[in-house]
Amino acid sequence: MTTTVRETLALESFKGFHVLAGFGGLDREISTTTFIEAPDSWKWIRGGECVLTLAYAFQTEEQLLALVRELIERQATCIGIKTERYIKQVPQSVLDLADQHKFPIIDIPISVPFAAIIHPVQSLIIHDQARLLKYSEKVRHTFFGLSVRAAEIEEIMQVLCEFTHVDLAFMDLATDRKYIFSDSPQLLAALDTLPLKDVLNLYPHEDVMLNGRLLGHLIFDADAEKLKDRWSEIPINQAKGALLLYFQRREVRHQVESRYRNEFVQDLITRNIRMEQEAWNRAKSFNWNLEGPQRVVIVDIDNYKSCLTRAISGGQGVNAIENSKSRIYAIARSFLARLNGGKYPYAEMSDSIVFIFPSGDENGGGFFNDLLRRTLVDMMKVIQTETGFTVTVGVGDPCNNVFDCPESYRQAQQGLELLRRSTGGNVIASWSEMGVYKLLYGVAGTSEGCSFMERYLGPLLSDERPAGATLLDTLQTTVSCNWNLKDAAMVMDVHYNTLKYRWRKICDLLGIDPSKSGDRLNVMIALKLYRMHKKA
The missing domain is CATH 3.40.1390.20 (HprK N-terminal domain-like)
Known part of the structure; x- marks a missing residue:
């Protein structure tokens, strides 16, 4: 004291x-x-x-x-x-x-x-200083021993808790794992239900950084002034040092493992494995079970490369962007681990992470579908809340075995690109639900696609006046309302007669008869191509 x-x-x-x-x-x-x-x-x-x-x-x-x-x-x-x-x-x-x-x-x-x-x-001061020096040496010696023995996070946190006599938790951002040493109902409830940034606003915390990268948070259920006391400050600093040494060791292991893991998954999705036994041997080294039907899921960060380019050109550095990417990957791994106990192949790309999952059967029943979608929706919300980034998720169809994964990967990649073009991102693109977009993928942005779009939307697209934009909006709204003018008027909050006037003008400009199914189909396809072209 x-x-x-x-x-x-x-x-x-x-x-x-x-x-x-x-x-x-x-x-x-x-x-x-x-x-x-x-x-x-x-x-x-x-x-x-x-x-x-x-x-x-x-x-x-x-x-x-x-x-x-x-x-x-x-x-x-x-x-x-x-x-x-x-x-x-x-x-x-x-x-x-x-x-x-x-x-x-x-x-x-x-x-x-x-x-x-x-x-x-x-x-009294000298006596307390002598006690503090003795205490400091004991703390330093204890945490030095932990580092020499390559202690895990649990043991480091347990020792810190014993020295500080404070309830605490550690949030490992790389693995999204919580290490909790507390019986406090309030802290336990906060860690279980609140977003991480809200927890950090409620409780005093210390950041653990390595080379400018944020690795985790020490979270304390104690008064901030108590943590400034030397009797608490000394073990907290020593624990942070022990954690940094732990993370350095883990980083080395992770780099080696990541390189081999990423190479293996990339070989699987690019048909770069020649012999079946090679795949089983490499999968065994990671404790992966690749037997039976599989499917590919891609979690792709929206606008990541543009954000990275702006940060570099603006001289802001890339650490914050890279930290966000690492956090997104950790959240994705954590959520998708709930579907298969964490034992699945995945590879980290420049701005996406690719997973290969067992799909239950060739039709995608059982293991996937509703459970997968709910998990992905929850994952996307957490990613946006904690990092500010959104992600687009591509889900390929099930394939008979892991050697057919290149086709499922192609579907997942094309699906997310298609929906990102038409919606801007932050969506789940399941290939089995893509419908006509599968056909449009090959023509969107081509001369044929642009010609088709110009044929059925040209007069509205070339009119740069506000009226042109109003007519295009009216067309899109009416089509989305199943061609019902009254519903479209309500959605646009205009008088029904106003919308009828606009509608007649649209039909005259485009030369279409909305009573003909062929004209309707052509306009709907042209609008889809327009949205894909606009987002691209």
């Missing part, structure tokens, strides 16, 4: 001392004692001092008020005044100021020499 005002006043030699104001600061730490008698002596205050004075140079209310204000500003701990010598009582304005800032003002009996104060206080 540190030497506090309260602890000092409890000494036998301090009987008869009275606290006049600043009772809220009795637990402030005293680092040394000093005298102040000259009018400008406060200039040499460095913080943490127990100031003693006869108040000879501060006999007026203005002088004493100015002194206390300077001591508070310079973070002195308290002031002891012999009030019976030069001032009979401390003015109320000075007491109010001390109460406001929790700055203790102590009345020292006139009969007590300052030497009788200094000696016991300094002895």
Whole structure:
């Protein structure tokens, strides 16, 4: 423990001392004692001092008020005044100021020499410093032993909890795993139900960084001031050092494992494996079961490359962007691990992560479909909340075996590109649900596709006036309302006669008869091509 005002006043030699104001600061730490008698002596205050004075140079209310204000500003701990010598009582304005800032003002009996104060206080400080040094050495030696033994995160956190006597948790951002050492219902509920950023706003925390990359958060269920105490600060810093050494070791293992894992998955989705036995042997080294029907899922970060380019060209650095990407990958792995216990092949690309899953059967029943979609929706919400990025997810159709995964990968990749063009991203693109977009993928952006779009939408696209945009919006809204003019008028919040006028003008400009199914089909296809072209 540190030497506090309260602890000092409890000494036998301090009987008869009275606290006049600043009772809220009795637990402030005293680092040394000093005298102040000259009018400008406060200039040499460095913080943490127990100031003693006869108040000879501060006999007026203005002088004493100015002194206390300077001591508070310079973070002195308290002031002891012999009030019976030069001032009979401390003015109320000075007491109010001390109460406001929790700055203790102590009345020292006139009969007590300052030497009788200094000696016991300094002895107590030196004794506590010796205890702190001994404690610091014990903490350092303990965490050094953990690092030498390559201790895991659980053991490091357990030791930190024992030294600080504080409920705590550690959030590993790379694995999305929580290490909790707390019985507090509030902390447990917060970690279980709240987004990470809300938890960090509620509880004091320490970031664990390695080479500018954010690796995790130490979260404490304690008052922030307690954590600043040296008896807590020392083990927290030592624990962070042990964690950094752990992460450095894990980083080396991860780099080696990632290289072989990524190469293996890329070989699978590009038909670069010649012999079946090679695939089984390599899968066995990762404890993956690749037997039976499989399918590919791609989680692709929207606008990642453009954000990265802007950060580089703007001289902002890429650490924040890279941290977000790592966090997105960790969240994706964590959520999709719920579907297969974490034992699945995955590969990390430049702005996407690719998974290969067992699909249950060739028709995608059982294991996937509804459960997969719910999991992906929850994952996308967490990613956007925690990182600010959105992702587009491509889901390929099931294939008979892992050697047919290139086709499922192609479907997932084309599906997410198609829906990103037409919607802008932040969607799930399941190839089995793509419908006509599968056919349009091959012509979108080509001369044939542009010609078709120009044939059926040209007059509306070439009209750059506000009226042109209004007519195009009217067409899109009407088609989305199943060609029902009354429903379209309600959606656009315009009078039905206004919409009928626009509709006649649209039909005249485009030369279509909406009663003919062929014209309707052509317009619908042209609108889909337009949306794909516009987003691209």
